[in-house]
Amino acid sequence: MPQSQRALHTIAPEPSRSADDVYLAIKDALASNHYGAGQYLREEQLAKSLGVSRTPVREALRRLDAEGWVETRPNYGVRVKAWSLQDAREIFEARLLIEPYLAARAALHIAAEDIARLRTLADAMLAITHRPSTSESCEAWFAANGEFHAIITAAANNARLDRSLRSMKETPLIKWTFDTYSDEDRERSARQHVEIVHALEERNAAWAEAITRCHILAAEKAVLDRYQREHSAS
Missing domain, CATH: 1.20.120.530 (GntR ligand-binding domain-like)
Structure with a gap:
């Protein structure tokens, strides 16, 4: 199965996660190659796996986009950046x-x-x-x-x-x-x-x-x- 179609990695939920916690959890999963290049990251699925609302996930993805870890495609969503x-x-x-x-x-x-x-x-x-x-x-x-x-x-x-x-x-x-x-x-x-x-x-x-x-x-x-x-x- 292509990497872009793999199931989203499940991040173990923890109680009372701050916005920074959510950002670091997703960043750690990216750094550990839990997501394949080109794979789309869905806010709802990430929020569920982390046990948080979609708001901190959305903010984390914005930060990760600014840092070059992911890229936002209008009308498609956010996907893991493929390094060139x-x-x-x-x-x-x-x-x-x-x-x-x-x-x-x-x-x-x-x-x-x-x-x-x-x-x-x-x-x-x-x-x-x-x-x-x-x-x-x-x-x-x-x-x-x-x-x-x-x-x-x-x-x-x-x-x-x-x-x-x-x-x-x-x-x-x-x-x-x-x-x-x-x-x-x-x-x-x-x-x-x-x-x-x-x-x-x-x-x-x-x-x-x-x-x-x-x-x-x-x-x-x-x-x-x-x-x-x-x-x-x-």
């Missing part, structure tokens, strides 16, 4: 403008305990590359990688850029990046994480910025290569 090659390029372009800069700032401000945590996470990701790739190892990698980069961008002490970057990296496209990686890609990425930690330990802003830029460019190449392979074969 242009979307991928725009996200990586934005990351290249923001993330290396924040890494450079972090090198000057990051606390010693944060560096110690980064070292633990980098070692964990390196260890994952030495084991067979499974869905569980991919999830562990994704979680460790997310925490790793969140620590660095938070340490840069620029809350607005940090929020903008986190919003971009919460998209399903970023999760797709890790599913794209070959064993060689993961090992290269893990080594780059270790080098980023070295740069931060040395308080070397230029080094931290440069290796972060290389890290993002390598991820971009893996994603664009996969996209082109899949679409040239179809």
Whole structure:
């Protein structure tokens, strides 16, 4: 059955949900790929599954539309956004403008305990590359990688850029990046994480910025290569 025709994912209802709760619940379901690209999200069904009225659902969908998670089609409704090659390029372009800069700032401000945590996470990701790739190892990698980069961008002490970057990296496209990686890609990425930690330990802003830029460019190449392979074969 095509993804667009799959039954709506049921989100476990909880009592007394606020508008923010409803927004986060739907966003989490989207980030976890519970809905297929192009699938329509019906307010009535979402409200029923969440145990709320349609008003907070409608507001949540408006917010998600503004953030690029869904798209509203007049006379049809709201559907899950299908990511394109242009979307991928725009996200990586934005990351290249923001993330290396924040890494450079972090090198000057990051606390010693944060560096110690980064070292633990980098070692964990390196260890994952030495084991067979499974869905569980991919999830562990994704979680460790997310925490790793969140620590660095938070340490840069620029809350607005940090929020903008986190919003971009919460998209399903970023999760797709890790599913794209070959064993060689993961090992290269893990080594780059270790080098980023070295740069931060040395308080070397230029080094931290440069290796972060290389890290993002390598991820971009893996994603664009996969996209082109899949679409040239179809």
